[in-house]
Amino acid sequence: MTKIQSICEFLDQFAPTSLAEEWDNVGLILGDPNRDAKQVMTCLTVTPESASEAIEKNVDLIVSHHPLPFSATKRITTDRTPTRLIWELAQAGVSIYSPHTGFDSAVGGINQMLCDRLGIASTAPVIPNRKNPEMPGAGRIGKLSSPTTLREFAEKIKVDFELPRLQVVGDLDAKVQRIATACGSGGSFLSKAVARGAECLVTGEATFHSVLEARASNAGMILMGHYFSERFAIEVLAEKMSAEFSDAKVWASERECDPLQSV
Numbered sequence: 001m002t003k004i005q006s007i008c009e010f011l012d013q014f015a016p017t018s019l020a021e022e023w024d025n026v027g028l029i030l031g032d033p034n035r036d037a038k039q040v041m042t043c044l045t046v047t048p049e050s051a052s053e054a055i056e057k058n059v060d061l062i063v064s065h066h067p068l069p070f071s072a073t074k075r076i077t078t079d080r081t082p083t084r085l086i087w088e089l090a091q092a093g094v095s096i097y098s099p100h101t102g103f104d105s106a107v108g109g110i111n112q113m114l115c116d117r118l119g120i121a122s123t124a125p126v127i128p129n130r131k132n133p134e135m136p137g138a139g140r141i142g143k144l145s146s147p148t149t150l151r152e153f154a155e156k157i158k159v160d161f162e163l164p165r166l167q168v169v170g171d172l173d174a175k176v177q178r179i180a181t182a183c184g185s186g187g188s189f190l191s192k193a194v195a196r197g198a199e200c201l202v203t204g205e206a207t208f209h210s211v212l213e214a215r216a217s218n219a220g221m222i223l224m225g226h227y228f229s230e231r232f233a234i235e236v237l238a239e240k241m242s243a244e245f246s247d248a249k250v251w252a253s254e255r256e257c258d259p260l261q262s263v
C-alpha cells in the first residue's frame, strides 16, 4: 500500500519545495507520513467545503495548493475557521501536503501549464531560480506564435478556460505577442515582466495600484480570477498522481468552487 511518505516524495520531485518562496509554508504540514494513502484529494484551498468532503470520504491525504496552516499558529482551537479545520481534519486522521509556490515555479508547474494552454512558446522564468536559472523560477514569459490584439487574446482565454468573467487592462486594439504569466495573485510580477519585454501579463488577480501601474507602462493585463488561474492545475495534478499511484484513489475536490459570483 502506498504510504503518505511516498506521495510526499513524488510531489517534492514534481513541485520541489526547494523552489518555494521563503515566506511560504510547503511540504507535509499536518499529519503522519507513515500512514497508508488509500484516498487522496487535491484541492486549491482547504475550506469548510473541501474539508467536509475529505472527512466524509475518508481521505487520508489532502494535497492543497494553498497551505493550511499558512501563518505561524500558536493555538489550534475551534473559534477560528482555519484552526477549526485543522482540529477537525486531525481528528479524522487527514494529513495535509501543500506544494504552493514550489508548484507555481516548477519546470512543469502551474505557470508553465498556463503557457502551454495559452499557446505561449519559448518560455523562460520571469524571476529565475538562483540555483537553477534556466528552467524553474517564478512566473513565465514567452511568445505567442503570431501577434494578436489584446481583445482577441482575452476572449480566447475566456473561452478556453470557460471563465464566467474576465477583466482586462490596456488598449484592447493593441497587438500583443510577448506574454508573461503569474498564476494566483501576480500583480507584483508586472514591473519585472515589462522589463523583460512583456506586452501583457496574464494573472489571477491584482491590486488597483498594480492595474494602474500596467496602464502607466502601456502593458496589457488580463485578470482571469485567482481560482481559475490555478484550479485547472489541481485537476491535472490529481490525474498525474492517479497514474503514478494505482492503488490509491485520487481526485480533485468536487465541492470547492470560486467564492466570487457575478450578479
Ligand SMILES: [Zn+2]
Residues within 6 Å of the ligand: 066, 183, 184, 185, 226, 230
Ligand atoms: Zn493561489
